[in-house]
Amino acid sequence: MSVPPLSLQQLKLKCQHCSLKSLCIPVGLPAADIRLLEKIVNSQITIHKGKALFSQDQAFQGFYTVRSGAFKYVYQTPTSQDQILAFYLPGDFFGLDALHTEKHPATAIALQESSVCQVDFDQLLKLSHQIPSLQRFILNLMSEQTCESLTMALPNQTAEQRMIGFLLQLSEHSERRGYSSKQFSLPMQNKEIANHLGLAVETVSRTFTDLAQHNLIDISQKTVTLLDLETLRARTRLNQASSKKAPPNNRFS
């Protein structure tokens, strides 16, 4: 049977026609540069549910952006306990943390049928000599990631606060991709949320039902609806600014 010279399927694999291009490397680049970029991007990678895109200690061959699906990023400790460091959703970049050791520090596992683009890093560096804004893009990307994980590392926080923070994070992500900030799906299991947030599965379950009973969220079939963003945001603020005492030296000198 004959196929058209360029199917819609194939067309979509090009950066120029990618629905995520406004969130991705091509942002702001002229069409000519995007065509150069396409040459060093492998957009044909599909990963099945439960399979690893790359494994911990595997050699770094480039970094990735999620086209569709979702990943968990798992660090395996020497004592064979797993810790989910992050989840990656469409539009997210990951893998650059392997740069300094040339080995991936953790394993990326697909939570569902997923597709990614692989960007050859060395070639991207070369290309960045022709396209100066690329260099800035890479640096900004890494700076952003450092900054994000720094603030992510905030401890304290009750179980509810961590859960709400997690939901708000997904909400922002959904919004950034042009979808609803109030409704999105959870591609991961409660068990995985628990692991990521450092809680027991039971606590995750209980917190979801608590929030639902207070009409702050609605959750059914792995789809979450945030019903009261205001109150949710308010509840993540720790201790309501502890205004009980207002010590005189709460400012930097």
Add this chain to the structure above:
Amino acid sequence: MSVPPLSLQQLKLKCQHCSLKSLCIPVGLPAADIRLLEKIVNSQITIHKGKALFSQDQAFQGFYTVRSGAFKYVYQTPTSQDQILAFYLPGDFFGLDALHTEKHPATAIALQESSVCQVDFDQLLKLSHQIPSLQRFILNLMSEQTCESLTMALPNQTAEQRMIGFLLQLSEHSERRGYSSKQFSLPMQNKEIANHLGLAVETVSRTFTDLAQHNLIDISQKTVTLLDLETLRARTRLNQASSKKAPPNNRFS
């Protein structure tokens, strides 16, 4: 009174003669390149105890390396609660997380009389076109920081595990600088350790005395001695690998 043309004091400010150069940007660079580097580094910055090197939201002018002293890196939340994201000791780089917003996301405050080098980032980028290994150095630096803060964000962990982890981190740092991995000083207060680790001050105090009573550490006058590295390391492993059940699917498929 007449002074020699180049005092020992002034000499030490040069990258070539800096005692930290093997940990810093000059590592591996020929003397000629180091001289170029010296031109874009301001090594004359001294910060007094309690003063800020830069403040949250302040414009990014370059990044820093600690020459001497110590800093806490404080994020001030909208509700005016402070969170210590990190401590920076001699040899540490910081400030690059400001790159993508051009504003520092947190405030760096000296814990004691401290001195830093300020590196003009734009000039460093220019210089990296002449010295290719510089580009790699910058990228590696940022990758390392991303990676570090990612793994730092591990939750779980009991109070004791977090405290030991903190001490081991300082131990490695001390070793990297060529000092003892077993004995080092704590430039920060218990209050600040507590804040950083998300614990109560009382818990920090209690954990120190507990560890001391078990002859795992010795602590006096802000100087810590690690007496039993083996046991300390063993105690950071969460749950001793939970071998009670050994589920069949503890491996990635």
Add this chain to the structure above:
DNA sequence: CGTCCTATTGATCCTGGTCAATAGGTGTGG
């Protein structure tokens, strides 16, 4: 349809936070 894994709900226990009181340090002014 049966098996296995995940989610939910209840009961109990323990780590670590909070409150409180005291001791030790540091710095300032008389």
Add this chain to the structure above:
DNA sequence: CCACACCTATTGACCAGGATCAATAGGACG
């Protein structure tokens, strides 16, 4: 140089949030 004030560290008593244990229900998949 000492006294006082204020801040930090330590120790004890108590309490609560969330982990653990346990049992059941719901889903996914062969």
